[in-house]
Amino acid sequence: MSERRIVRFTDLNWLGKAAFLAGATVRLTASAIDATLERVADIAVEAEAAFRDELDPNVEDANILEERDRDDP
Numbered sequence: 001m002s003e004r005r006i007v008r009f010t011d012l013n014w015l016g017k018a019a020f021l022a023g024a025t026v027r028l029t030a031s032a033i034d035a036t037l038e039r040v041a042d043i044a045v046e047a048e049a050a051f052r053d054e055l056d057p058n059v060e061d062a063n064i065l066e067e068r069d070r071d072d073p
Helices: 014-053
Strands: none
Touching: none
C-alpha cells in the first residue's frame, strides 16, 4: 500500500507552488461551472413543468384587446 505524503505549501519551490495553485484554481472553476450547470438544468426543468402544468391560474392565453394602425398616436 502506498503512503500519501503530506506536503506543506511553504515547503514547495516556485514551480511546485505554481502547479498547486493552478490545480486548485482548476478544481474551483470546475466546481463552480458544475454547480451553475446543475442550477440552470433545474430551472429549465421547473420552467418546462410549470409551462406544461399551467401552475399559475392567473396566467391565461393572450387576448387582443384592440387593433390599431401604427400611425395612430
